[in-house]
Amino acid sequence: MPPAQPSLSPENAAIIQLTRKDFVSDQEVRWCPGCGDYSILAQTQKQMPDFGVPRENIVFISGIGCSGRLPYYMNTYGFHTIHGRAPTLATG
Numbered sequence: 001m002p003p004a005q006p007s008l009s010p011e012n013a014a015i016i017q018l019t020r021k022d023f024v025s026d027q028e029v030r031w032c033p034g035c036g037d038y039s040i041l042a043q044t045q046k047q048m049p050d051f052g053v054p055r056e057n058i059v060f061i062s063g064i065g066c067s068g069r070l071p072y073y074m075n076t077y078g079f080h081t082i083h084g085r086a087p088t089l090a091t092g
Helices: 037-051 066-073 086-091
Strands: 059-062 077-080
Touching: 037 066, 059 066, 059 086, 066 077
Parallel strands: 059 077
Antiparallel strands: none
C-alpha cells in the first residue's frame, strides 16, 4: 500500500514543488574548466528546492572575483557588489 500523502493546510495548498531546474538560469557559465565553483553552483542548485522557500524570497549576494558570478547563474534575485561591500549589502 502506498504511503498516505500529507494533507496541506489551506494556506499551503497552492505551494508548487520546486526542482533543481527552477534554480538554473539561462546564463552561460563562464568559469575555467576544472574550477571548483562549478561544484558549488551545482550543489547549491540541487539543495535549494529542499528549503521550500519561493524563488522570489531568495537573494544571492556576491562580491568580486570569479565566484562573484554566482548570482547570474541562479534563477533568483541577486546582487553583484564591489570589494568588501557584500556583507553590508546583505545586512541592509
